[in-house]
Amino acid sequence: MEMIFKKNKRSIKLTADLGLYPLSTIYSASYVFLDRATIYLDKETDNKVAIWIFPKNKKDNLDGIGKDFCNELINYAHYFDSLKINGDIIKILMQKALFSAAPSLLKEAGKKEIEDLVEELQNKEKP
Amino acid sequence: MYPFLHRSDNKRYIKLHSGLYKKNLLKEIKAEEPCYIKSIKAHKNYYLIDLHTNDSKDYFDFLDYLIYRERSK
Numbered sequence: 001m002e003m004i005f006k007k008n009k010r011s012i013k014l015t016a017d018l019g020l021y022p023l024s025t026i027y028s029a030s031y032v033f034l035d036r037a038t039i040y041l042d043k044e045t046d047n048k049v050a051i052w053i054f055p056k057n058k059k060d061n062l063d064g065i066g067k068d069f070c071n072e073l074i075n076y077a078h079y080f081d082s083l084k085i086n087g088d089i090i091k092i093l094m095q096k097a098l099f100s101a102a103p104s105l106l107k108e109a110g111k112k113e114i115e116d117l118v119e120e121l122q123n124k125e126k127p
Numbered sequence: 128m129y130p131f132l133h134r135s136d137n138k139r140y141i142k143l144h145s146g147l148y149k150k151n152l153l154k155e156i157k158a159e160e161p162c163y164i165k166s167i168k169a170h171k172n173y174y175l176i177d178l179h180t181n182d183s184k185d186y187f188d189f190l191d192y193l194i195y196r197e198r199s200k
Contacts (some may be wrong), residue, residue: 040130
């Protein structure tokens with residue numbers, strides 16, 4: 001993968017691979033930059049997005065802002081990845097915290113889980 | 128000319144790729160703030176947005192607003 005930088009007088013353009021930086025990651029990084037720059041997205045190819053960055057402060061260094069944006073992309077790519085990996089653990093911890101406050105919820109959740117398991121087994125047994 | 132502008136019939140439109148900007152969001156914005164978007168046209172893989180303004184500062188504000196709305200969902 002390469003991040004290609006192209007510079008004009010007033011803007012800088014990066015090219016990002018959607019396979020590495022999904023649209024949600026690009027939007028998240030763009031949102032963080034709202035106070036510094038206007039971001040415009042365009043498709044270069046099926047898998048590549050052109051990210052145009054127009055700094056709001058004309059004195060801003062274009063290379064610097066481009067590199068900062070790349071850092072934000074990596075930041076959010078890592079964040080969403082971690083969320084995926086740790087999602088189940090976070091869910092268990094949240095459930096523990098909630099059920100300790102309301103034990104009746106635990107009984108209902110346990111009953112539902114058993115019902116789902118029984119249904120799953122019944123479906124497996126069917127030819 | 129800015130890369131997000133498209134000229135046609137002596138008018139300037141903001142062009143937004145349909146794979147990157149959702150039509151539902153654009154329709155929502157048009158419904159909620161009719162003073163912003165005049166019309167939305169489909170053209171090849173793009174939506175062409177006619178705004179109630181020709182000021183380039185407003186074009187930038189609109190692009191900012193799209194990012195804000197998309198991320199706020």
